[in-house]
Amino acid sequence: xxxxxxxxxxxxxxxxxxxxxxxxxxxxxxxxxxxxxxxxxxxxxxxxxxxxxxxxxxxxxxxxxxxxxxxxxxxxxxxxxxxxxxxxxxxxxxx
Amino acid sequence: xxxxxxxxxxxxxxxxxxxxxxxxxxxxxxxxxxxxxxxxxxxxxxxxxxxxxxxxxxxxxxxxxxxxxxxxxxxxxxxxxxxxxxxxxxxxxxxxxxxxxxxxxxxxxxxxxxxxxxxxxxxxxxxxxxxxxxxxxxxxxxxxxxxxxxxxxxxxxxxxxxxxxxxxxxxxxxxxxxxxxxxxxxxxxxxxxxxxxxxxxxxxxxxxxxxxxxxxxxxxxxxxxxxxxxxxxxxxxxxxxxxxxxxxxxxxxxxxxxxxxxxxxxxxxxxxxxxxxxxxxxxxxxxxxxxxxxxxxxxxxxxxxxxxxxxxxxxxxxxxxxxxxxxxxxxxxxxxxxxxxxxxxxxxxxxxxxxxxxxxxxxxxxxxxxxxxxxxxxxxxxxxxxxxxxxxxxxxxxxxxxxxxxxxxxxxxxxxxxxxxxxxxxxxxxxxxxxxxxxxxxxxxxxxxxxxxxxxxxxxxxxxxxxxxxxxxxxxxxxxx
Numbered sequence: 201x202x203x204x205x206x207x208x209x210x211x212x213x214x215x216x217x218x219x220x221x222x223x224x225x226x227x228x229x230x231x232x233x234x235x236x237x238x239x240x241x242x243x244x245x246x247x248x249x250x251x252x253x254x255x256x257x258x259x260x261x262x263x264x265x266x267x268x269x270x271x272x273x274x275x276x277x278x279x280x281x282x283x284x285x286x287x288x289x290x291x292x293x294x295x
Numbered sequence: 296x297x298x299x300x301x302x303x304x305x306x307x308x309x310x311x312x313x314x315x316x317x318x319x320x321x322x323x324x325x326x327x328x329x330x331x332x333x334x335x336x337x338x339x340x341x342x343x344x345x346x347x348x349x350x351x352x353x354x355x356x357x358x359x360x361x362x363x364x365x366x367x368x369x370x371x372x373x374x375x376x377x378x379x380x381x382x383x384x385x386x387x388x389x390x391x392x393x394x395x396x397x398x399x400x401x402x403x404x405x406x407x408x409x410x411x412x413x414x415x416x417x418x419x420x421x422x423x424x425x426x427x428x429x430x431x432x433x434x435x436x437x438x439x440x441x442x443x444x445x446x447x448x449x450x451x452x453x454x455x456x457x458x459x460x461x462x463x464x465x466x467x468x469x470x471x472x473x474x475x476x477x478x479x480x481x482x483x484x485x486x487x488x489x490x491x492x493x494x495x496x497x498x499x500x501x502x503x504x505x506x507x508x509x510x511x512x513x514x515x516x517x518x519x520x521x522x523x524x525x526x527x528x529x530x531x532x533x534x535x536x537x538x539x540x541x542x543x544x545x546x547x548x549x550x551x552x553x554x555x556x557x558x559x560x561x562x563x564x565x566x567x568x569x570x571x572x573x574x575x576x577x578x579x580x581x582x583x584x585x586x587x588x589x590x591x592x593x594x595x596x597x598x599x600x601x602x603x604x605x606x607x608x609x610x611x612x613x614x615x616x617x618x619x620x621x622x623x624x625x626x627x628x629x630x631x632x633x634x635x636x637x638x639x640x641x642x643x644x645x646x647x648x649x650x651x652x653x654x655x656x657x658x659x660x661x662x663x664x665x666x667x668x669x670x671x672x673x674x675x676x677x678x679x680x681x682x683x684x685x686x687x688x689x690x691x692x693x694x695x696x697x698x699x700x701x702x703x704x705x706x707x708x709x710x711x712x713x714x715x716x717x718x719x720x721x722x723x724x725x726x727x728x729x730x731x732x733x734x735x736x737x738x739x740x741x742x743x744x745x746x747x748x749x750x751x752x753x754x755x756x757x758x759x760x761x762x763x764x765x766x767x768x769x770x771x772x773x774x775x776x
Contacts, residue, residue, distance in 0.1 A: 214375075214564060214566065253368075253370040253391075253392070253575050254370075254569065254571065254573075254574050256574060258574050259368075259577035260346055260573060260574035260575065261345070261574075262576075263319075263345045263346060263348060264349075265312050265314055266313065266314055267313055267320070267321045268314070269314075269318060269320045269333040271331070272333065273329045273330050276329070276332075276334070276337060276339075282434070285328065285436075286330070286438075287328050287329065287437060287438055288329065288436070288439070289436055290379040290434060290435050291434065291435070292428065292434055292435050293379055293426060293428065293435045294428075
């Protein structure tokens with residue numbers, strides 16, 4: 201299976217990456233190689249082997265349900281491009 | 296009937312925790328914008344999510360209550376899409392190995408038959424923030440207080456065949472989550488919301504038709520209207536030779552119609568993968584046993600018990616058990632007084648009406664179950680009549696004290712002294728000679744009407760305080776003399 205030009209463009213759009221036309225051919229080749237590698241891995245017989253969800257074979261620790269955070273809005277919004285009345289402002293999103 | 300409707304529902308129930316699913320921010324509704332959004336909720340670099348144990352317990356509780364499977368191991372996944380109210384660029388959700396799988400509940404159809412609705416899965420996820428369009432000129436404003444609130448998404452099989460069944464299912468789940476105390480069920484605040492997947496097919500067709508998903512549904516009434524609108528729209532389309540497009544539609548309650556959301560076709564490719572920031576969750580049998588013990592008597596059992604042990608009608612029992620607050624209030628009232636039927640009537644009648652009118656609920660209700668129970672006892676022992684009780688109830692509602700105090704203050708005690716009642720009866724007879732003559736000449740049926748007329752006069756004179764059965768008796772004796 202090869203990742204062709206239109207596939208590369210679709211993935212780039214989903215990831216919001218701007219890719220120049222001159223890069224598409226090389227990216228297409230790299231991604232195709234990765235898929236080929238996965239194909240090789242898929243050829244190994246994995247019947248009876250449980251899928252791995254996480255490389256560490258541990259279970260999650262759980263947190264007690266307590267409010268531990270205080271209002272840090274001013275600090276956070278100091279890094280923000282634009283705010284108003286406590287809101288973060290972004291370019292208008294049209295639904 | 297030529298067409299069959301097929302409906303599946305996705306319910307988002309906000310879990311009633313103090314803090315968020317992956318951070319220690321408060322989940323309290325209505326805070327000033329962005330004051331309850333910490334570094335984790337904002338998706339700042341370097342932060343790590345840590346799961347709230349209460350969220351896990353609540354999901355397990357739900358699973359146990361619908362007889363579902365709760366696997367030992369559950370994992371979280373990233374659902375990837377870009378939107379400004381989702382700062383990380385992905386929502387932490389569950390894809391493979393959800394916490395709850397294959398449950399079911401029973402609903403009642405319009406024909407009052409019981410029907411099983413299968414629940415495919417219920418999984419945990421974080422809520423997104425809120426976007427405000429249109430109020431900030433050329434900008435969209437983002438409030439991330441809601442980002443990271445814990446949600447349980449409950450996904451049904453496409454087992455419902457009309458809007459009424461969908462509503463019946465929703466109300467059942469709505470009631471259940473409140474009994475389990477895992478969600479406050481507040482639809483206005485968005486704690487309980489729903490998306491509906493709707494399709495139609497020829498009645499003899501095996502394959503499901505193309506479905507549309509209706510979003511933005513936050514009241515039972517809107518959900519019913521939206522489904523009905525969408526079903527007729529789909530049938531009309533197909534009958535006029537068009538094809539249904541699989542799409543997301545928004546319901547507009549003002550126009551009562553659904554219309555397509557601006558299509559973000561590729562955006563539906565969410566590229567789920569296990570979240571490397573989160574280790575799998577392990578759920579032991581001990582945990583399940585412990586949580587099972589916390590499950591209270593559920594609405595169906597309660598309803599059956601009210602019918603069997605208290606002799607209430609099915610109608611009363613359903614109304615009293617839908618909402619746990621009402622059910623508990625009723626049970627508390629019954630500790631003070633012992634007449635289930637009168638209690639039910641007062642709770643479903645005057646109390647519910649007063650609560651609705653002033654937009655209150657049983658948590659800020661001025662008439663406690665003790666006050667209502669004591670008042671009912673005073674009706675039962677003939678201190679006041681049912682009619683006067685309405686005055687007493689209103690005064691209790693307005694904070695004028697308990698029933699005893701109000702009866703004393705307003706001098707509302709029922710008159711049972713026969714001498715005094717006789718005085719009212721005599722007056723009424725003497726002032727209405729014409730009606731007395733008519734009475735003597737009348738048929739039984741006509742007599743009854745005149746009796747009501749005299750009772751009315753007497754009650755007016757006694758300001759509603761004369762004991763009605765004594766009045767009736769005395770009046771008849773005198774008129775038939």
